[in-house]
Amino acid sequence: MTGALTTLALAVAVVPFGFGGGLVLALLKSSHRRLVRALCDAFTTFFRGIPDLLALFLIYFGLQALIDKLSHLFGDAVHIEVNAFVAGVIALSVVVAAYSSEVWIASLKAIPSGQIEAAHALGLERRRVFLLVVLPQLGRVALPGLGNIWTILVKDTSLVSTLALMDLLRAASEASKATTRPILFYSVAAAVYLVVSIGSALVQGYLEKRANRGYA
Template structure:
C-alpha cells in the first residue's frame, strides 16, 4: 500500500503534497483575513458608534452561532449569484463564477474573524486603563497610544487565544473540500476512491494535519515566551 504514496507516475505523493500546500495557503490567507475582520469588529465593539457596535455584535454572534460549513455553502452558492446580480446592474448579462479557492478563503476568514474579534476585544480590555489615561495626560495622540501602549500589550494577551483561532482555522480548511477545491482532504477523498484504500490516505492526511498543528503550536508557544520576556524580568 505504501507504493501508492510514492512520488511520480502511479503514486499519489505529488497530489497529497500539493493538497497540503493548498491547505496551508488557504489557512494562512484565511487567518490573515480573519485578523483584519476581527480587528475591525473588535474596534467597532469597543468604539462609541452604536450602529457599528451593533453590526459587529451581530456579525460575531451569528457567525459563531452557525456551523462553518453553512457559511461556506452560503458563500459558494450565493456569492456567484450576488456578484452576477451586481454585474447585471451595470449591464453585464452573463453569470460570473467565483473560484473555489477565493470562496474557501473568504468563508474560512469570515468564521475566523468572528472568533478573532472576541480574542482581540478581550485583549484590548485587559490593558490597564490607567496607562492610556496617563498617556493622554502626557499629550500623546490616539494613534500613538495605540501603537506604543495598547497594541504591544494587547498582542501579548491575545497570543494564546489567537493560537487557538489559528488551529481552528487550519482544521476548518478541511470543510472547503465540499467546493471541490483540491486541498488535502479533497485529494485524500479522491485518492481513496480511486485506489479503494481509504484508511491509508485518510491516515496520511491525519498525520499531515498533526505535523502542521504541532509545528503551529510550537511556533505560538515560542511567540508567547518572547512576548513575556520583559514582563518576567519586571516581576523578578
C-alpha cells in the first residue's frame, strides 16, 4: 500500500508540471518566431522519439552531473544529491509535456476562430482574449486526450523503480524476492494498476459528460 501511495503521489505531482508545460509548449509552437517554434519542435521530437526509461536516466544522471559541476564552481560548499522521487517527477513531467503539447495544439485549433476575431473586435488585447475566451474552452476540448495521457502516466511511474524508489512495482519486486512468491505480489500490483486505470476512466467519463453539458 505504501508503494501504491508513492505511485499515485508521483503521478499527481507530475500533472501540473507535465500538462502545464505542455500548454506552454503549445503556445510557443504557435509563436510567430521561427526559432522558438523550431526549438519547441526539436524538444518534443526528441522526448517523444526516445524511450521514457532512457529519458528518465538522462535526466536523473544528467541533472546530478550538472549539480555536481555547479557545486565545484562554488567551492564544494554544498553537496546536493538528486532525490529519486524528484528526478522521477522532473523526467516524467518532461515526457508528459512533450506528449500533451500535441493535445493542447489540437485543442487550440478546435476553438472557432470567429470567437477570437469577435473578441479582438470588441477591443480585447491578446492576453485577455486567451484568458477569457480560449482558456475556459481548452479544458473541455483537451480532456479526452489528457485523460489518455494520465492513464499512460500512471503506468509509466513504474519506471522509477529502476532508481530504487519504493513505488508499487518496486515494492512488489522486493516482496516477491523475500517470499519467493512472485506471481502473488506481481498479480496484486497488476490489480492495483488496473483499479486505478478503471477508476481514472470513470472519473474521466464523468468530467467529459459534465464539461460537454449544453453542447450538441
